[in-house]
Amino acid sequence: MPLLNSRSLPLQARNGFTGIYVHYPYCYQKCDYCDFYSEGIGKNPSTNESLLFDAYKKEFLYRKKNSASLENTKIDTIFMGGGTPSKASPKHWKELIHFFRNELEVTEDVEISFEANPEDLSVEFLAELAEAGVNRLNVGVQTRNEEGLCFLGRYVDPEKYENLQQIFSSSKIERLGIDLMYGMPNLSRSDFESDLDYFIKMDLRHMSLYSLTLEKGTTYSRKVKDHILKAPDEEIQREILEFLPEKMAKHGYVWYEVSNYCRENEYSRHNLRYWMYEPYLGLGPGAHGFLDHMRYGNPRNSEVYLRHPTNARREPAEAKSEIALSLFRLFLPFEPKTFFDKHLDRSASMEMLAQIQGIHEKGYCHWDGNIFQWKTSALFSLDDLILELIDTD
Incomplete structure (x- = not known):
């Protein structure tokens, strides 16, 4: 454990x-x-x-x-x-x-x-x-x-x-x-x-x-x-x-x-x-939101926003990379598979779990096949380790 x-x-x-x-x-x-x-x-x-x-x-x-x-x-x-x-x-x-x-x-x-x-x-x-x-x-x-x-x-x-x-x-x-x-x-x-x-x-x-x-x-x-x-x-x-x-x-x-x-x-x-890839409603000039698996961003201009408060740029979220970049900034213990099963297809989930096993073998995390937690030693290599999770193709 x-x-x-x-x-x-x-x-x-x-x-x-x-x-x-x-x-x-x-x-x-x-x-x-x-x-x-x-x-x-x-x-x-x-x-x-x-x-x-x-x-x-x-x-x-x-x-x-x-x-x-x-x-x-x-x-x-x-x-x-x-x-x-x-x-x-x-x-x-x-x-x-x-x-x-x-x-x-x-x-x-x-x-x-x-x-x-x-x-x-x-x-x-x-x-x-x-x-x-x-x-x-x-x-x-x-x-x-x-x-x-x-x-x-x-x-x-x-x-x-x-x-x-x-x-x-x-x-x-x-x-x-x-x-x-x-x-x-x-x-x-x-x-x-x-x-x-x-x-x-x-x-x-x-x-x-x-x-x-x-x-x-x-x-x-x-x-x-x-x-x-x-x-x-x-x-x-x-x-x-x-x-x-x-x-x-x-x-x-x-x-x-x-x-x-x-x-x-x-x-x-x-x-x-x-960090846990959950939906939220963003309001106001310059605000970002995450609804219906879509990211949106309001204009970074208060005068434009006041005239058109519903005029936001939208684009599909990229679940795999976003989960890696957010969830794996946490130093609390968590169960990766519950997030992967919710947001990723089976192939992407299996690939990321294999990458976690590789990171564990390098000594950067605690991992029992269910619960994951970074060790302090991962701190200065965190960006590279997260990139490993993204680059599973």
């Missing part, structure tokens, strides 16, 4: 549940490293906010009417991402969540996640979100180091960053998490560890720990190309990536995806949906 890093049962393919992702595209300012679709609008809420929330509803009704995936299903996750959803009024989010509940069956234990940035947070704001139905909050901190934030092109409000502990301790939303980033060339490993230790002491439920990457088309990528800024520090990134699993385990965090850690059973259920 695998050496499970969680007392939970192995993950299995699920049926009958769907999630909703809502993309709010506005931020205080566009961060240099970010390749998600977003627009900087300063401190003021967008003048298009009411129009945007009306467009979400129009798109939702269109997809509900035209998608077999939304028939006889229950909504068990709702995720407000961006951009910076905390730029919008909690009143609008409350109305939208109520709208979803009226239109589709929502489970009693639905996970309703909300992304926010530190500059928008207050005890009162979180109380309003909780009253709206939000029960999970993820805050994009990235770093508490002002020099690091400036390097990333982030808006910095030092007072808000200093008040995070007080705000979190008074929050009516109990499932709190943060994003931290490492590998900025102007920060050291100890700078990152200082940030990490600060938030570990808060006993947060979830931590996403990402390395800074060069994403094509971003301001940061162009500045590196033009020798204005240095590229990410890959040596420090490797050091940090290597020590994180053991450090986080010592503090009671389960390593469940390459960059994600949580308290026992406090996974982001919505993000697990992406």
Whole structure:
């Protein structure tokens, strides 16, 4: 049997549940490293906010009417991402969540996640979100180091960053998490560890720990190309990536995806949906969705979206490669065959199971013919190992 890093049962393919992702595209300012679709609008809420929330509803009704995936299903996750959803009024989010509940069956234990940035947070704001139905909050901190934030092109409000502990301790939303980033060339490993230790002491439920990457088309990528800024520090990134699993385990965090850690059973259920190849409804400019075995992407332009909220590009999903690229990023134990039987033909399923056996013989995973789990030693070879799973022809 695998050496499970969680007392939970192995993950299995699920049926009958769907999630909703809502993309709010506005931020205080566009961060240099970010390749998600977003627009900087300063401190003021967008003048298009009411129009945007009306467009979400129009798109939702269109997809509900035209998608077999939304028939006889229950909504068990709702995720407000961006951009910076905390730029919008909690009143609008409350109305939208109520709208979803009226239109589709929502489970009693639905996970309703909300992304926010530190500059928008207050005890009162979180109380309003909780009253709206939000029960999970993820805050994009990235770093508490002002020099690091400036390097990333982030808006910095030092007072808000200093008040995070007080705000979190008074929050009516109990499932709190943060994003931290490492590998900025102007920060050291100890700078990152200082940030990490600060938030570990808060006993947060979830931590996403990402390395800074060069994403094509971003301001940061162009500045590196033009020798204005240095590229990410890959040596420090490797050091940090290597020590994180053991450090986080010592503090009671389960390593469940390459960059994600949580308290026992406090996974982001919505993000697990992406990794487990489950359907979800994506709403908003720049949002992507997966319904009826089709991928779709909305235009990365808020003005275009507001005029035509149902005008998305669609293409068939490629089950074999997508399952390899998503499911095998998980470091939890799972049963591959249940996913393969659900989404692949028998030939493709048998080929991938044979590849798993080959990876097991190389010593990179635990595998008993039923339950699979990566070993820590697979971390730095993960991309190549996943490509092996795809290349079974």
